[in-house]
Amino acid sequence: MEPVLTFTDKGIYCAAGDFYIDPWKPVPRAVITHAHSDHARPGNQHYLCTKDSVPVLQLRLGQDISVQGLAYGEQIYINGATVSFHPAGHMIGSAQVKVTVNGQTWVASGDYKTENDGISGAFEPVKCHVFITESTFGLPIYHWKPQSAMLGDIRSWIHENQQAGKNSVLVAYSLGKAQRLLYNLQHAVPKFLVHGAIFNAHEMLRSQGWPLPPVELITPQTPKEDFKNSLIIAPPSATGSSWMRRFLPYALGICSGWMQVRGNARRQNADAGFAISDHADWPGLLQTIKATGAEKVFATHGFSSVLARYLQENGLEAEEVKTAFGAEEDDTPVIAE
Incomplete structure (x- = not known):
């Protein structure tokens, strides 16, 4: 056959x-x-x-x-x-x-x-x-923790950053991973600020009726005060770029299955790695x-x-x-x- x-x-x-x-x-x-x-x-x-x-x-x-x-x-x-x-x-x-x-x-x-x-x-x-x-x-x-446990780790990390006076920046792929985080963390923070690559996909999906929370596009005019008590989400391409400097002082968390391996977050100069894939x-x-x-x-x-x-x-x-x-x-x- x-x-x-x-x-x-x-x-x-x-x-x-x-x-x-x-x-x-x-x-x-x-x-x-x-x-x-x-x-x-x-x-x-x-x-x-x-x-x-x-x-x-x-x-x-x-x-x-x-x-x-x-x-x-x-x-x-x-x-x-x-x-x-x-x-x-x-x-x-x-x-x-x-x-x-x-x-x-x-x-x-x-x-x-x-x-x-x-x-x-x-x-x-x-x-x-x-x-x-x-x-x-x-x-x-590679054996993932339940999503509920990983989201709990992320919420704790955001709280720790707030206590330390740092802005929280999560790195996630713009199509898929970012929406997963935004949907599941929508009650954890009062506001989401996002990179343009994430904003475009997110707004299109919201226009199609997907139950995603509102987000704000980060622009050169975004006040620094807005970064406090917000969660900033950026694509992997933004790490190490001049675009990130506006968030100082900030803590960087990478959301990727590769973070399962100890040391990978450090090698990317991240403060935390979350093995969410x-x-x-x-x-x-x-x-x-x-x-x-x-x-x-x-x-x-x-x-x-x-x-x-x-x-x-x-x-x-x-x-x-x-x-x-x-x-x-x-x-x-x-x-x-």
């Missing part, structure tokens, strides 16, 4: 449907798992994604793109393939792609996390014959793979060789696959000095 999906130099390809999933080179028809830049690239003739991803994709790639949105679970028939999207829990609108051809079902996960963060939607494992999984944090050392940890990866009931697993972007070898040693057919995913800022490992 021919495989439902194959791995090509343009991306994950479905020959029966003649489409690509998250292609990294321009193609006529692209099926998109989510709107992060490493999975949704410009130049494709037509995009298919979830309904919630449509405005995010248009924000990133332009209003004039040809795009169609589907509800979760809604089926579409593309030539000889049946395609549907299922919640991935990674960010607003993110999905796994289920593709069935001649009774054989493959699922491409894109990026996913298994803990419901309250705003991104609850992850749903999908039964399949073959599962293509990310492995961003595919090492046993929008990707599955090691237990989450293993639990998901088991829940799919897949007979074979392909491990992509991340510690794919480690995960594939572990699965093989535990009796499951598994392979490592090289892809061009993993270039979003939260996916970039901190390199030790």
